[in-house]
Amino acid sequence: MKHILKISICKFLPVLLMGLLFFSSYNANAQEKDPKATWIWYPGDYEIWLSNKMQARRTERGAFLPPLWRYYSPYALVTFRKDFELPEEDKVAIHTEGDFKLQIDGKLVHGRPESITIPAGKHSMVIKIYNQERVPAVFIKGKHLQTDESWKVTFEDKEWIDETGKASDQSGTNWEAVGTWNFNTPEDLPSEFQLATKPQYVVESKPMGEGELVDFGRETFGYVKFHGLEGEGKVSLYYGESEEEAMDSAYCETLDHLEFDGSQAEDYTLKNSKAYRYVQIQTDPGVSYDSVSMLYEYLPVEYRGKWNSSDELLNEIWDVSAYTMHLNTREFFLDGIKRDRWIWSGDAYQSYLMNYYLFFDNASVRRTLLALRGKEPVASHLNTIMDYSFYWFVGIYDYYLYSGDEEFIKNFYPRMVSLMDFCLERRNENGMMEGLPGDWIFIDWADGLSKQGEVSFEQMLLARSLEAMAVSAEIAGDEKGQAKYQTLADEMKEKLFDVFWSEDRKAIMHQRVDGEVLDNVTRYSNMFGIFFDYFKEEQKQAVKHSVLLNDDVQKITTPYMRFYELEALCAMGEQEFVLDEIRDYWGGMLDLGATSFWEKYDPSESGREHLSMYGRPYGKSLCHAWGASPIYLFGKYYLGVKPLSPGYETYEISPELGGLEWMEGKVPTDNGDISVYANSREIKVSADHGIGTLKFESRSKPRSKDGEIKSLGNDAYEMEVQPGKEYVVSYKALK
Amino acid sequence: MKHILKISICKFLPVLLMGLLFFSSYNANAQEKDPKATWIWYPGDYEIWLSNKMQARRTERGAFLPPLWRYYSPYALVTFRKDFELPEEDKVAIHTEGDFKLQIDGKLVHGRPESITIPAGKHSMVIKIYNQERVPAVFIKGKHLQTDESWKVTFEDKEWIDETGKASDQSGTNWEAVGTWNFNTPEDLPSEFQLATKPQYVVESKPMGEGELVDFGRETFGYVKFHGLEGEGKVSLYYGESEEEAMDSAYCETLDHLEFDGSQAEDYTLKNSKAYRYVQIQTDPGVSYDSVSMLYEYLPVEYRGKWNSSDELLNEIWDVSAYTMHLNTREFFLDGIKRDRWIWSGDAYQSYLMNYYLFFDNASVRRTLLALRGKEPVASHLNTIMDYSFYWFVGIYDYYLYSGDEEFIKNFYPRMVSLMDFCLERRNENGMMEGLPGDWIFIDWADGLSKQGEVSFEQMLLARSLEAMAVSAEIAGDEKGQAKYQTLADEMKEKLFDVFWSEDRKAIMHQRVDGEVLDNVTRYSNMFGIFFDYFKEEQKQAVKHSVLLNDDVQKITTPYMRFYELEALCAMGEQEFVLDEIRDYWGGMLDLGATSFWEKYDPSESGREHLSMYGRPYGKSLCHAWGASPIYLFGKYYLGVKPLSPGYETYEISPELGGLEWMEGKVPTDNGDISVYANSREIKVSADHGIGTLKFESRSKPRSKDGEIKSLGNDAYEMEVQPGKEYVVSYKALK
Structure with missing residues (x-):
């Protein structure tokens, strides 16, 4: 209604003045269509x-x-x-x-x-x-x-x-x-907002002590429901993402102790929803029930992104990633459904990106960005973490690029400014971010990772955030702000390389403490530098070998940072290598029976070690959003679809098989989908909206009757993709 | 308990280490005494x-x-x-x-x-x-x-x-x-906090149409209660502070329409409390009741201040003032109980002062100051009014002087700073306060009062607020702040006189617009300048005649500003003149049947004109806190009691009969009362705490067997008053 009303009043005002009849009937129709x-x-x-x-x-x-x-x-x-x-x-x-x-x-x-x-x-x-x-x-x-x-x-x-x-x-x-x-x-x-629910049933049940252990078949989230509940006394439920956890009533992370007086309903649903696959149920002798089921609780979103390929393992990884992502896409993007059930900005940032290749649910991105930012005055970093403030800015920039939603930036630009003011005020005398009391420098869960002094990773995120501010200032009509933030961003980038780039090590060094750059190389700023496009070409090629593919540099063990590491490798054309990594790492979790992807996975661990974290035997989350990154990688770096201008008005399709025989899939946008099929001989693409550029390499001259193929030299070609039409290209893949 | 515990841990720690027995028994006793x-x-x-x-x-x-x-x-x-x-x-x-x-x-x-x-x-x-x-x-x-x-x-x-x-x-x-x-x-x-209630009964009832008009005898506040309520249908209540208002169902300011289905309790109390003296009740034929009463709702505070004198009219004025003040002293200090039932900083400021001479309820002052100030960030003046932000600062200064409560200032100093920052940022290029969009310059309800440009009154309140900040900074241990605010205060005072003092007019001029001081004298800054002690002695004496006692300067018609006008006159020794004014003005309201004092009173009006305001026939509040100022004036300028150092550690008693044959009363403090009796031959004073200085003038050498009287020359004398003892002085009043 709103758009039509706006048009009615503004555009049709002359008509309106000529006769109200037209206006009335016009509006009546409008209302039926779009009230x-x-x-x-x-x-x-x-x-x-x-x-x-x-x-x-x-x-x-x-x-x-x-x-x-x-x-x-x-x-x-x-x-x-x-x-x-x-x-x-x-x-x-x-x-x-x-x-x-x-x-x-x-x-x-x-x-x-x-x-x-x-x-x-x-x-x-x-x-x-x-x-x-x-x-x-x-x-x-x-x-x-x-x-x-x-x-x-x-x-x-x-x-x-x-x-x-x-x-x-x-x-x-x-x-x-x-x-x-x-x-x-x-x-x-x-x-009174509630997520949707639907019944799910026990797949297997086995007796345990006086009670039973039920298995819902895979990781799930919702309300346990008793059927035929009778009698008086206590009922205890011990939840487990793993069988071990549910069986361990003394150490499982979540539980419920219920007390019934006989007046309860026969069909009794618990009031709180929880994350689990297994539930151990123990009842007092005076209480009995016929069976349990559960109400699965979820945000109703469509899996608009699709993936299929010649590799069944990768397909399963995509499916489990999508399910992991869906479980964590709730009122807001959660980090994990058992733990923490909270909104962490760094975790959410990855969910935004995955969302663009799965649900394209802009409302979830906006809700999460707003919940994280809160209101004035700013007295601490988001979630108290310095890097997490910066991810928020970068997340807004990405949101704009994928959605084209200028209104959001216009409306919330003042909150961007106040958070950036807070960050800038916390720079040290060198104009760099350094932890002050109350600032948590997170970066990653990694043994012995130092956060002392000026950490290059934080300076890089600040530079990127300032770039996001400059773009946002322009959208919000703040010309002075645009100039200020662009200058600050340029200065920050220059300083970053002046101070931290080592020609000897061919790497951005990890930190400077008391004016001295320490002899410490980590992967973080080096991999972000690649997909932020901050390196000169020769630096980038050097970094690939000196850091990314260098086993002497401390390895990354969290799917959280694996996300960026693999993205960096993809951005450098290492799709085949990355697929092997995915098969190993995510495949490794599947081999261990994972039905959703984990907060952390270390192939060198075994048995119950996989379940523990934070010094607690079941402290690890076995369904963590950041475990779902293959969704993003497959969509952006294999199907190769990404926006070039806000809202996919223009975009690129650069399919990369990475050694696969074939792959096919869809990438959602705000205006329909972009479909891609590729094998080593044929590429098929179509889109509902926007102007695409299909880019590919071919050993022989490619052919298409659907459009004009332009040669870029060095076996590289491109073709414009108009909406509403399928383009078929015959070519010969390089490998 | 808290103080004792603190002592136990800190002071008695050596004892504690010697043997726990002592500690235990000590604490057990402590708990019984003060849990x-x-x-x-x-x-x-x-x-x-x-x-x-x-x-x-x-x-x-x-x-x-x-x-x-x-x-x-x-x-x-x-x-x-x-x-x-x-x-x-x-x-x-x-x-x-x-x-x-x-x-x-x-x-x-x-x-x-x-x-x-x-x-x-x-x-x-x-x-x-x-x-x-x-x-x-x-x-x-x-x-x-x-x-x-x-x-x-x-x-x-x-x-x-x-x-x-x-x-x-x-x-x-x-x-x-x-x-x-x-x-x-x-x-x-x-x-679940609720004010206290107690039953009050109808004094007179008369039929009105099919229903009745009941009179509770005087202005009151509370919940109407029906007895013997039966049947189904509507009951309408029309409330009036005046009989006219309750009878005018079409224009009365407050009303209730109730609907009963027969299931209601026989004794039915309304859910909302209201202000009224009269209530018109009309019922559907299907509904009946035996009688109505009401639950008077009030904050349980003691009338610790006392006043009695040889003038019965003044005694009645004090009583009605005290009742007016009590009605408006509720969860917080209200402006009026019918309208607005809100917390206005300027109104509350006067209530703080009156409270010190009636209830001495510090908790009510603190609650009101905190409710007004709110939290960060500051985006507007308190109640959107510039002067009302300043009264808040001055109110804190007074609170400290009367209560000696340093903790309050220490705890809330940051909120003082942020509000002052907000004010200082809004100064114009001359360093003066001038209304920006969104700033309401109130000063007073007065016909044609200009608020354009730089208004001297606002600059004076800012100067006083900066003085309050300097004192508070010192208490809070902010040395730099102390120096900064004191400098700003000194500069502001200097600027005030440089710009606005007119040697021709012997007055502080009202305003400067576009760099030009306008030919406009108002009473406001001139009377505040007197009790702020901002004038040189000769300026003060001149202002008294050129402004205060000058009928050509626009008269004040609100009890709100009468409060300050009369205070200024009292501060200049015009007690006798002021008593006459009080008899006329407050006595005038009593003559018109007032049972509480009004928002505004203009002796030149008649009949229903007294009830109307804001263009509404019953828009005027007939029970307004600012109408109760005689409490303050009698206590401070007739009994003559005021603190000289925080918390009445030292104080002054300067009785001024103002032509009365005799007067007596009590002024409450945080540590007991100060009692004063005076006639033209004898003064009797006593106090529970602190060191007082009794000051008085006498035509002949005064005598006392209770203490040493010191002559100050010019018929002036003083005597030190120690706590816990009555001092009787024989003297001969000058007039």
């Missing part, structure tokens, strides 16, 4: 509120275990506003979450009406909503007037009156764009 | 939450009418901490408002225990509490360990762990002093 009244709120506040709720659901052996970092709070009193023109009288229904004060054309409407009738003509509506417990929100729906993204909101309408009751004419109010999601009916209250 | 376990929370958050709730209770003809300005939000997740040593094992009960995570000595306690037993020895307790709806709070009570003001709290404990589960040793956490009030039992939940 997009939706609940609106102060932008980011619902995300903050929902993330507070969600992250507080983690328990550890019955103890409440909220996040380590601070919580932000929504505003309890906000004011919504809309100026509009009605072609005819409109009866408008009003639904709110909270008490409301309604003003039409500046006049208070008495009572608390459920609907009002507004005469034809120009009007303004101002509705102030108070809710201390939930997020103040409003849903208004008439034939013409409805709440939608065109409304404005403020937490501080600086209005006052003089002694005569006259309102001030000099307003300092900052009106912002409202927040929305997909609450599109009056009954669909934002505060 | 002050209390609910604790993040400082200021409960005040914000409660004030949000309270201020959202205003309605206007059934419409919800929240404040014009922004609401702040409490933190939903906070962490409390205490390091302590136990002489013996202690079983500690844990009560929280919200989910909690408990760590003893850094180890997570599993489950959600209602009590835990902690062995003897040194320990730390960290308890993190989450509550999205109410303010996270905790009450812990053992024999030795209890929650009290010695606990610390943070909204952001910057803690993390490494891969091995080891906690970070470099913490950036800012631990602050907790907030408390008087919730001293586990059941006394802060979130």
Whole structure:
């Protein structure tokens, strides 16, 4: 409705003045087609509120275990506003979450009406909503007037009156764009949001002591449900992502102790959802049940990205990655579903990227970015981690590139500025980031990794974040900001290489402490430098051998950093090598029975060692979002699809078989899909939107009857891909 | 308990090491005497939450009418901490408002225990509490360990762990002093706070249409209650501070429409409390009741200040002032009980001052100051009004002077700094305050009062606020701040007189617009300059005649500014003149039947004109805190009692009869009362605490057998007053 209304008022205004009849019928049609009244709120506040709720659901052996970092709070009193023109009288229904004060054309409407009738003509509506417990929100729906993204909101309408009751004419109010999601009916209250559920059943059950151990067949998440529950007494549930964990009632990470008095329902569903594959159930003698099942809880998103290939192992890896990703794509992008069930910016950053090749659910990216950022003032890094503040900026840049969503940046640019101000103020006297008390330098879980002094990795992320700021400033119309951030970014990059690049070691060194660069090379800044495109070509080629393929440099053991390591190798054309790595590493987890990918995997460990972490026998998360990176790598570096300009208006397809006989798949965009098939003789591509450039190498002159192939020399070719048409190319792959 | 515990650990530590027996018995005794376990929370958050709730209770003809300005939000997740040593094992009960995570000595306690037993020895307790709806709070009570003001709290404990589960040793956490009030039992939940109530009865009832009009005899506040309520249908209540208002169902400011289905209780109390003296009640034919009464709702505070004199009119004025003040002293200091039922900083500032001469309830001052200030970041003036930000600073200075409460300033100094930063950033290129968009310059309700350009009144309040900042900086240990604010204050005062003092007009001029001082004198800065002691003696004397007693300068019609005008006159020794003014002005309201004092009174108006304001027939508040200023004037300028150093450690008593035959009264302090009696021949004073200086003038040599009288020349004398003893002086008053 909103777009059409906008057009009606602006574009068709001359027509409107000529005769209202046309306008009315036009709108009536429009409404039937697209009646997009939706609940609106102060932008980011619902995300903050929902993330507070969600992250507080983690328990550890019955103890409440909220996040380590601070919580932000929504505003309890906000004011919504809309100026509009009605072609005819409109009866408008009003639904709110909270008490409301309604003003039409500046006049208070008495009572608390459920609907009002507004005469034809120009009007303004101002509705102030108070809710201390939930997020103040409003849903208004008439034939013409409805709440939608065109409304404005403020937490501080600086209005006052003089002694005569006259309102001030000099307003300092900052009106912002409202927040929305997909609450599109009056009954669909934002505060009552629940993920979807569907029943899942036990695959195997075996007796254990007086009770039983049930297996749901694979890693899952949801509410255990008892059927035929009778009697009085205690029931204990011990959850396990592994069989070992569920069997170990003394050390399993999550459990529930229930107490029944006989008055419970026969079909009893637990109130809290948890992550598990196995559940050990022990009951008091006085309690019995017929069977258990569970309600699988999930965010309803479509697996729009597809992958299939001649290698069944890789296909299985993609499938398990997609499932791992889906389990962790919930109210927000989680790190892991058992632990921490929290939103970590560094973890979420990888989820954004994977999402672009699986769900392309922009709303999940926005929700997560907003929940992470919180509000003013900034008093610490996101999740208290320096690198995690920077991933947030880079994540916004990527979001813009993939989605083309300029509005998001325009609306939240002030929050980008304040977080960047916080970061810049924490630079040391050399203009570099160095940990101050309260700053957690994370980088990676790696034995003995030093975070002392000026760490090159953090400077590189700052440089990239400043680039993201410069782009965002331009979108937000902040010219001075654009120039400032671009200069800072350029300076930071120069300093990075001046200080840390070693011609001897052919690497960016890890750190400088007390003015001295230490003799320590790590993979982190070297691999990021590659896909950030920060190296000169000869540096890049050198780094590949001196660092990436050099076994003397400490190896990476987390899928978290494997993500970037493999991306760097792919970016250098090492697709075949990377596929072998994937087969080994992810295949290794599958060999051990993984049904979702893990927080950490070290092939040199064995048995129960695979389950422990943080000094706890089952401390490791066996379903961690960062384990799902093959989704991203396959889509971006094998199918080879990536946007070249925001929102895929232009994009590239560079299929790389990496030794595969054939592969096929789809990459989702905001406007349909991009489909790719390739074997060593034929490439087939098609797209629903945007202008693509198919790039490939061929030993012989390629042919296509669908488009013009341009030779770039050195066996390289390209062809333009227009939307809505399949392109078939015959060629001969180099290897 | 807290003080004693502190002493036990610190001061008696050597004793403790010699033998635990002493320690144990000492503490056991201490606990019996003073077991002050209390609910604790993040400082200021409960005040914000409660004030949000309270201020959202205003309605206007059934419409919800929240404040014009922004609401702040409490933190939903906070962490409390205490390091302590136990002489013996202690079983500690844990009560929280919200989910909690408990760590003893850094180890997570599993489950959600209602009590835990902690062995003897040194320990730390960290308890993190989450509550999205109410303010996270905790009450812990053992024999030795209890929650009290010695606990610390943070909204952001910057803690993390490494891969091995080891906690970070470099913490950036800012631990602050907790907030408390008087919730001293586990059941006394802060979130369920209610004011006290007691029944009040109808004084007169008369039929009105099909219903009745009841009169509760005087202005009151509370919940209407029906007795013997039966049947089905509607009941409407129309409230009036005046009879006219209650009778005017079409225009009265507040009303209730109730609907009963027959299932209601026979004794039915309304859910919302309101301000009124009269209530018109109309019922559907199907509904009947026997009678109505009401539950008077009030903050239980003692009228510690006393006043009695030879003038019965003044005594009545004091009584009605005290009642007016009490009605407006609620969860917080309100402006008025019908309207606005909000916390306005300028109004509250006067309530602080009156409170020091009536209740001396420091907790009400602190609650109100905290609710007004809110949290970071500051984006507008308090209540959006520039002057109201400044009154907040001056109010803190006064609070310190009267209470001696250094802890309050130490704890909230950062919030003073950030608000002052906000103000200072808004100065114009001349370093003066000038209204920017969104800044409401209020000063007073006065016809045609200009707020354009640089208004001298605002510069003067800024100067005074900077002085308050300098004092506070010193208390908070911020030496650099002290110097900075003192310099800024001195500069501001100098600039004020350089620019605005007119030797021709013998007055501070009202404003400068576009670099030109306008030919406009108002009373505001001239009267404040007197009791701020900003004038040279000859300026002061000149201003008295050129402004204060000059009828050509626009008169003040609000009790709000009458407060300061009369204070200025008193400060210049015009007590007799002021008493006449009080008799006329406040006596004028009594003549019109006032049972509480009004928002505005203009003797030239008549009839219903007295009830209207803001263009509404009953828009005027007939019970407004700022109407109660005689309490303050009588205590400070007639009984003549005022602190000379913080907390009344030293103070002055300068009785001024102002033409009265005799007067007597008490002024409360934090440590007992100061009593004064005076007629033209005898003065009697006594005090419970502090060193007083009795000052008086006498035509003949005064005598006292209770102390040594010192002559100061010019008929002036003084005598030191020690606590705990009555001093009687024989003298001969000058007039």
